[in-house]
Amino acid sequence: LYTIEQQLRRDYPDLLLRAVLGDCGDAATCEHVFASARPQIVFHAAAYKQVPLLQGQLREAFRNNVLGTRMLAQTADRCGVEAFVLISTDKAVNPTSIMGACKRVAELYCQNLARQSQTRFMTVRFGNVLDSAGSVVPLFREQIRTGGPVTVTHPEITRYFMTIPEACQLILQASVLGQGGEIFALDMGEPVRIRDLAEQMIRLAGRQVDRDIAIVYTGLRPGEKLFEELFHPQEQYVNTAHAKIYLAQPRSMAWPLLLAQLAQADIAVREFDEVSLRRIVEQLLPEFAGAQTSTDNVVNLRPA
Structure with missing residues (x-):
């Protein structure tokens, strides 16, 4: 927050800006x-995003990524916010990880709250953002700087990438298109093989692969997919007025059932009852309940 505030004040000295240190799951902070x-308009990007780190910490992932979203969304609804944009992830499609499952539950809450609210709640899904905090690019850069090895989980693992400016611009475009309840998916282009990215970064650093810097394959981590999906087979996707933004026909859920499940999850979080919490997540997301950590047979679906 400090770094972002300093950059904004330096680059946009006339911008009216207020940086507030707070937790989106704190009711008093949200109200204030x-x-x-x-x-x-609210762009809700606050989330824990590191898949391996969250895989063994369901309680904390759910507390922040789901209950934090619920708190912020409820406050936006109560205060008459015009539009609320949930920044989601391709990992919420057929989730195999704790992170993806929690983001999918957050999507479910926002898209169903939209039916009860005057606020336009919408979700924007996309993949990895190049050079963002915690992404693979700064990791590879540091590994190359220290002489390697560069670590890749699997020789064939792929991910979608877009630049920070492109992601921000498309999110803004989607916020204008949305009327409430939509899930938008951004066109991420073609997936990039992580091995190729590592080799290219080594060459750009003036080194040679294997001779100067080795690439070591460490194996897929729990919850990690071999390649991500942008689209769910049960969500029909159509084009929008913007060529790089697709609209999903979201799957609905009974509002009283969703509220009851989240109320039980709230109790489980307070009591640090991860067994009950996992059962609730699996009830909300049957696809997560049956997911395997190895997803080599996943089909990557794209709109026609």
Whole structure:
């Protein structure tokens, strides 16, 4: 937050800006910020995103990524915010990881809340952002700087990537298109093989693969897919007015059932009852309940 504030004040000295240190899951913080700022639009990007780190920490992942989203969304609804954009991930499609499952539950809450609210709640899904915090690019750069090896989980693992400016611009475009309840998926182009990315970064650093810098394959980690999906087979996708934004026909859920499950999850989080919490997540997401950590047979679906 400190770094972002300094950059904005340096690059945009006339910008009216207020940086607030707070937790989106803290009711008092949410109420205070919304009452004082009266925002018209909220871009909710706060989330724990590291798949391996969250895989063994369901309670903390759910507390932040689901209950934090619920708290912020409820406050936006109550304060009459015009639009609320949940920043989601391709890992929420057929989730095999704790991170993806929690983001999918957050999607479910926002898209169903949209039916009860005057606020336009919408979700934007996309893959990895090049050179963002915690992404593979700064990791590879550091590994190359220290002489290697560069670690890749699997020789054939692929991921979708887009640049930070492109991702931000498309999110803004989607926020204009949305009327409420939509799930938008951004066109990420062709998937990139991580091995190729590692080799290219080694060459760009003036080194040779294997001779100067070795590439070591460490194996897929729990919850990690060999390649990600942008589209779910049960969600029909159609084109929008923007060539790089697709619209999903989201799957609905009974609102009272969703509220009851989240109320039980709230209790499980407070009691640190991860067994009950996992059971609730699996009830909300049958596809997660049957998911295997190895997903070599996943079919990558794209809109026609």
